[in-house]
Amino acid sequence: MKKASALPAGVVFGKPVNLRHLPWLIIVILSVILAELPRTVFPRWVQKYPTGWRLSLADWISAFMHWLTVDAHLGPLTVSGFTRALSFLLDLPLQLASMVLATGVLKGQGSEAVMLFPPVPWFALIIAIAALSWTLRGWRLAVGMTIGFLYLAVFGQWTSAMVTLASVLVAALLSAAGGLALGLLCVRSATFGRLLSPLLDVAQTMPVFAYLLPMLILFGFGPVSAMIATVIYAIPPMVRVTVVAIQGVPDELRSLGSMTGCTRRQMTWRILLPTALPGLMVGVNQVIMLSLNVVIIASMIGAGGLGWDVLGALRRLDIGGGLEAGLAITVLAVMLDRFAQALVPDARRSGPSGSRSHHRVIAGALALAGLLWIAAALWPAIAHYPESARLSTGPFWNDLVSWINIHFHDPLDVIKTFMLLHVLMPVKRFMLALPWPWVVTVVTLAGLWMGGIRLALTVGLMCGFMAVVGLWQPAMITLYLCGVSVVIAMLLGVPVGVIATQRPWLMKSVEVFIDTLQTLPAFVYLIPIVMLFRVGDFTAMIGIVLYAIAPAIRYTAHGISHVPESLIEAGTMTGCTRGQILRRIRLPHALPDMLLGLNQTILLALSMLVITALVGTRDLGQVTYAALSKADVGQGVVAGLCVAFIGMISDRFIRQAIRQPGS
Amino acid sequence: MIRNLLCISLLGGLCLMGRSAIAAPESHDPIKITLNDWTGELITAHIMGDILKKAGYNIDYVPADYLAQFSGMENGDLTVAPEVWATTAQEALQAAVKTGKVEDLGSSGMQAREEWWFPEYMKEKCPGLPNWEALKKCGEVFSTPETDPKGRYLGGPSTWGGHDEERIEALDLPFEVVHAGTDAALFAELKSAYERKAPIILWIYTPHWVPIKYKGEFVEFPRYEPGCYEDPGWGINKDAKYDCGKPYGPIWKAVWSGMKDKWPGAYAIIKNYKFDNKTMGELDARVDLNGEKVEDVAQDWVNKHEDVWKAWLSK
Amino acid sequence: MQHPVLACRKVSRLYGARASEFVTDGHLTTDNVQTLQEAGITPAIFNVDLDIERGKTFVIMGLSGSGKSTLLRCLAGLTPPSAGKILFESKNLFEFSEADLIQIHRHQMGMVFQHFALLPHLTVLGNVAFPLEIQGRPRAEREEIAQRMIRLVGLEGREHRFPAQLSGGQQQRVGIARSLAGDPDVWFLDEPFSALDPLIRREMQAEVIRLQGMLKKTIVFITHDFEEAVRVADRIAIMKDGQVEQVGTAEELLVSPATDYVRAFTRDAPRAHILTARSIMTTSPSAGPFGGEVNATDRVISFARELDASSLPLAVIENNEIIGAIDRTMLLDILIGPETQAVGA
Numbered sequence A: 001m002k003k004a005s006a007l008p009a010g011v012v013f014g015k016p017v018n019l020r021h022l023p024w025l026i027i028v029i030l031s032v033i034l035a036e037l038p039r040t041v042f043p044r045w046v047q048k049y050p051t052g053w054r055l056s057l058a059d060w061i062s063a064f065m066h067w068l069t070v071d072a073h074l075g076p077l078t079v080s081g082f083t084r085a086l087s088f089l090l091d092l093p094l095q096l097a098s099m100v101l102a103t104g105v106l107k108g109q110g111s112e113a114v115m116l117f118p119p120v121p122w123f124a125l126i127i128a129i130a131a132l133s134w135t136l137r138g139w140r141l142a143v144g145m146t147i148g149f150l151y152l153a154v155f156g157q158w159t160s161a162m163v164t165l166a167s168v169l170v171a172a173l174l175s176a177a178g179g180l181a182l183g184l185l186c187v188r189s190a191t192f193g194r195l196l197s198p199l200l201d202v203a204q205t206m207p208v209f210a211y212l213l214p215m216l217i218l219f220g221f222g223p224v225s226a227m228i229a230t231v232i233y234a235i236p237p238m239v240r241v242t243v244v245a246i247q248g249v250p251d252e253l254r255s256l257g258s259m260t261g262c263t264r265r266q267m268t269w270r271i272l273l274p275t276a277l278p279g280l281m282v283g284v285n286q287v288i289m290l291s292l293n294v295v296i297i298a299s300m301i302g303a304g305g306l307g308w309d310v311l312g313a314l315r316r317l318d319i320g321g322g323l324e325a326g327l328a329i330t331v332l333a334v335m336l337d338r339f340a341q342a343l344v345p346d347a348r349r350s351g352p353s354g355s356r357s358h359h360r361v362i363a364g365a366l367a368l369a370g371l372l373w374i375a376a377a378l379w380p381a382i383a384h385y386p387e388s389a390r391l392s393t394g395p396f397w398n399d400l401v402s403w404i405n406i407h408f409h410d411p412l413d414v415i416k417t418f419m420l421l422h423v424l425m426p427v428k429r430f431m432l433a434l435p436w437p438w439v440v441t442v443v444t445l446a447g448l449w450m451g452g453i454r455l456a457l458t459v460g461l462m463c464g465f466m467a468v469v470g471l472w473q474p475a476m477i478t479l480y481l482c483g484v485s486v487v488i489a490m491l492l493g494v495p496v497g498v499i500a501t502q503r504p505w506l507m508k509s510v511e512v513f514i515d516t517l518q519t520l521p522a523f524v525y526l527i528p529i530v531m532l533f534r535v536g537d538f539t540a541m542i543g544i545v546l547y548a549i550a551p552a553i554r555y556t557a558h559g560i561s562h563v564p565e566s567l568i569e570a571g572t573m574t575g576c577t578r579g580q581i582l583r584r585i586r587l588p589h590a591l592p593d594m595l596l597g598l599n600q601t602i603l604l605a606l607s608m609l610v611i612t613a614l615v616g617t618r619d620l621g622q623v624t625y626a627a628l629s630k631a632d633v634g635q636g637v638v639a640g641l642c643v644a645f646i647g648m649i650s651d652r653f654i655r656q657a658i659r660q661p662g663s
Numbered sequence B: 001m002i003r004n005l006l007c008i009s010l011l012g013g014l015c016l017m018g019r020s021a022i023a024a025p026e027s028h029d030p031i032k033i034t035l036n037d038w039t040g041e042l043i044t045a046h047i048m049g050d051i052l053k054k055a056g057y058n059i060d061y062v063p064a065d066y067l068a069q070f071s072g073m074e075n076g077d078l079t080v081a082p083e084v085w086a087t088t089a090q091e092a093l094q095a096a097v098k099t100g101k102v103e104d105l106g107s108s109g110m111q112a113r114e115e116w117w118f119p120e121y122m123k124e125k126c127p128g129l130p131n132w133e134a135l136k137k138c139g140e141v142f143s144t145p146e147t148d149p150k151g152r153y154l155g156g157p158s159t160w161g162g163h164d165e166e167r168i169e170a171l172d173l174p175f176e177v178v179h180a181g182t183d184a185a186l187f188a189e190l191k192s193a194y195e196r197k198a199p200i201i202l203w204i205y206t207p208h209w210v211p212i213k214y215k216g217e218f219v220e221f222p223r224y225e226p227g228c229y230e231d232p233g234w235g236i237n238k239d240a241k242y243d244c245g246k247p248y249g250p251i252w253k254a255v256w257s258g259m260k261d262k263w264p265g266a267y268a269i270i271k272n273y274k275f276d277n278k279t280m281g282e283l284d285a286r287v288d289l290n291g292e293k294v295e296d297v298a299q300d301w302v303n304k305h306e307d308v309w310k311a312w313l314s315k
Numbered sequence C: 001m002q003h004p005v006l007a008c009r010k011v012s013r014l015y016g017a018r019a020s021e022f023v024t025d026g027h028l029t030t031d032n033v034q035t036l037q038e039a040g041i042t043p044a045i046f047n048v049d050l051d052i053e054r055g056k057t058f059v060i061m062g063l064s065g066s067g068k069s070t071l072l073r074c075l076a077g078l079t080p081p082s083a084g085k086i087l088f089e090s091k092n093l094f095e096f097s098e099a100d101l102i103q104i105h106r107h108q109m110g111m112v113f114q115h116f117a118l119l120p121h122l123t124v125l126g127n128v129a130f131p132l133e134i135q136g137r138p139r140a141e142r143e144e145i146a147q148r149m150i151r152l153v154g155l156e157g158r159e160h161r162f163p164a165q166l167s168g169g170q171q172q173r174v175g176i177a178r179s180l181a182g183d184p185d186v187w188f189l190d191e192p193f194s195a196l197d198p199l200i201r202r203e204m205q206a207e208v209i210r211l212q213g214m215l216k217k218t219i220v221f222i223t224h225d226f227e228e229a230v231r232v233a234d235r236i237a238i239m240k241d242g243q244v245e246q247v248g249t250a251e252e253l254l255v256s257p258a259t260d261y262v263r264a265f266t267r268d269a270p271r272a273h274i275l276t277a278r279s280i281m282t283t284s285p286s287a288g289p290f291g292g293e294v295n296a297t298d299r300v301i302s303f304a305r306e307l308d309a310s311s312l313p314l315a316v317i318e319n320n321e322i323i324g325a326i327d328r329t330m331l332l333d334i335l336i337g338p339e340t341q342a343v344g345a
């Protein structure tokens, strides 16, 4: 209050204007003017970043990769020899998992391989898992798991699902364990944490396509590369969550550790990890979800499984088939997550769950599963779910999409045309018309104003990078596409989040919906969207919005519903209506959460770019994809870095905004 | 009991191997054939695989992305890429061959054709098709709000190249190119338009099931000659290149260059492998339209045409 | 005289970015708190000298932020002081090797925490046995000891509950049992009862007194509640802004406060419970007559009714000699407080 009145109050159209925002107003007006001016007004180098000034970073990276894979030595071993050895090691757990779940014990390779012992047949696995779930969390989990696995069997997804399950299991375990280890190191050494942090940022935002090629070169074509790519993608949240969870362990418990004479190791394993476990499980949940997110891409480099089925089905335009395989991925994600969460003993639940009869039932069920497995080895015919009892809803979905297409295309087209002509195209034109030096300057100034010289330098350099490597135009298209999508996702997501908190049942169904959207491979719904809206930016936008809306909803709902009860009561006592409580108390209080949601929405939108490239956008996602197709390692990495930088710039700004409330 | 069983299955395996071996293979390591994500390629891969198996080789199929497979072959992680289309992967193949680790084993005998394509019902709305000159007056017919008043031509993924922008310029067509990101998107649009009998003109290639399932024709541009792409003076427009249709191109087979030494026999078989568009189109349709399994269709062909593939072995 | 178990010798602990500038060779370079504060440094404790005697209960008191916890953490070997020495059994606690310090923590020290610090994933039994588990004792042995400790604090029958299923008082009993499981020589309690409600707090204080009667540990007890201090303490140290204002028995603090701060601090103390006959009597004995006799060490509360009822003063006896006398007006002084007397005079 005081601060505002201390400033000379400006008056525009008779209304007082807060002069704090004046610089921004000026910048916006200037931007509009600059964008509307004919291009020829500017000197050439302003219109377009001159090719001569370009940093040939892409070529250097390509050359470096070549050197690394061909000439570089680690002692007596070449680097690629080393990575191949690593890849051999990593292949072992993978093989073990797929032996049990998918291929069985094989002798020999390829078509000469002879199956010595079959993989777990579907009924045995269901019995074993159901029994375990029952001990861990009771019958509800058991029923849930059974239904999930039955879906896989009945809809004919079993074989592929087990291939995917095997690789995701190993990848998720590696990510969780690796993330935990890195997180612990970050806690132990702040320097290490500071060094790792930007790498994590990059790993989280860089499109997978960008590092697929180096991955293939170093680790070879096949499931191992796919797994490593998955781990890179899934590990950052685990590291972050670990750091937060470990640092969140109350000081008293650390003191307890010291007072009882814990060694370092005992401190970690007996005090820190067990008490941080509930927090760590949040990270595990993220790891599982992300691992299943890259199933499609992983299948492109030899992981096979459900991802491959989805691609194949969509290639045949078998939308129903794609959906069923895609839903199988979702089902796997949900089952894996619930099971992993159930593995954590719940201290709040009643004491030891071990009556003798209980144990006997479990032992019996496991023995039965084992016997059935052996039986399947003896009579291979029973091992497979009978073809004739398979269900498929494929034709239904295909017909549904066709029906919508035939009957609702025109009204949908009107919406699309409106959006395209009045929102997307103008924004795109505006963004592309802005001279690059201006944008870099504005971003730097914003950094200076919000966070000081350090932030200004960071964001300014990142922004400049895009011009310097010659990817300014695709970067701007990326910005426009993601920007519009994020705005729309927030416009839809925030109200949905607010409304959902008012009704518990609504919250439940919204949650199911967004969970599905997040784990269902985007390709599955992108193709029907293409049918309805054609190839182009609008389709890409819908895809991005659908994928990125989840955090907008989730964080808003979280923020709104976690306002302290006392604040609400204070509001009620001052005579606020429900609407006023919402506007005056809940929303302001939820603002930091909503900003975090915005941050996540932006990151998800960026990670969706790679997928939307597949329906014909011309942004950085497309550049990375095209680089992949030309085997141009450097270009892919550089474009990937640009995507990562856009994410990091917005992340830095938003974090700064959260740190200074009221701005 | 179990041990007995193991013995039986082991023996069974040996018997199988014994029966199928015609000549002793040079190496029992599996030859890795890539599976890409379109039906024709899957059929080719399985036919090749079945033949190699009959010749006693050990085969492994590896699902792989069409473009990512080249680095797999450079490493020797993959052995055979059964279909490399001149029209879509020429650059990637050339780059791979240049490394010396991938070898181009020549045409499979199939010709890839790709061109602007329209559904049958568009002939009414744009009389004169399939002659390209009809398009000059049909911009409005194919237009959409984004491209209005020009027509919208749905091109392939920008990675496919294709010079459609240049073609439109050179032939002075009232069209604008919109690139699909993948062929799945391409065909999704076709399906959608076809169901509604809506105007569409797009990039289609054969051999593929689309021209079999959907009735339509390729636009007839001035026929491609190398001169058209190199010499502006060629053709109708004396000042521009690309004033013609798209090139036809062979579908090549590519292999890891180590194959020659490791499995010379198999190498020769792949080199001799020949097929034609018509047969492939028929097999394709059996899978995509009749819903038969790829493996069965391939097996069936191999069983029925022993004379054809036996010839490849002996050479 | 026996040497103290723990002792502080000019111990300081500074917090702040520039703290190290003011320390050379383990000594502060300034004796002026002001200088430190101007440099943006918080002297959480400053030049503290203390002796903690074996088998006695030593209470550290002070307002929030006065440095009690920091001092306790230094004494317990958790936080190294910035300057000065902590002597444990006459040896510098922070010159022990890490392994030795671990052994000291395992076998010679135990701590009870303000917020209980129970491990949520372990049962009551697991929590109490935790220190023994860390020592690597065999399961049977540690469970037997833990059971004994659980019985000691009266929690038998709840061994298999998890902390979340216990009330606050019960949780702190677990904390106490755990801190005793390793049979420590020195027992640290950092505001152990301030998270509990008054009734339970009294019960727990009685519990500590009872245990101390049985076990005779050296106790370092932190509280900001003078009444609590009086109940459990042999000696009390009063802290203000990181410095120890005065150390003494409760009575000494009341009768001869070293500073105004100590006086203000003890103003609302239950004087009748603390003061003995000796400290309020007049030493110029009249020859009588006396309404009765009291021992010099008797607390006022124990003879207040008698004094009130009699119209004559009581004689104060030590070694069978009359060393002084108390009359009713003195009782009033105690109840209403010396200040009123000062105003009246």
Ligand SMILES: Nc1ncnc2c1ncn2[C@@H]1O[C@H](COP(=O)(O)OP(=O)(O)OP(=O)(O)O)[C@@H](O)[C@H]1O
Residues within 6 Å of the ligand: C015, C016, C042, C043, C044, C062, C063, C064, C065, C066, C067, C068, C069, C070, C071, C224
């Ligand atoms: N780790 C630390 N970093 C910075 N300052 C600290 C730290 N620990 C304590 N201090 C400061 O030292 C001073 C004394 O803190 P201490 O915790 O010892 O007080 P206390 O007497 O135990 O208070 P309370 O009764 O609230 O527990 C406080 O001003 C506190 O801010």
Ligand SMILES: [Mg+2]
Residues within 6 Å of the ligand: C068, C069, C070
């Ligand atoms: Mg404290």
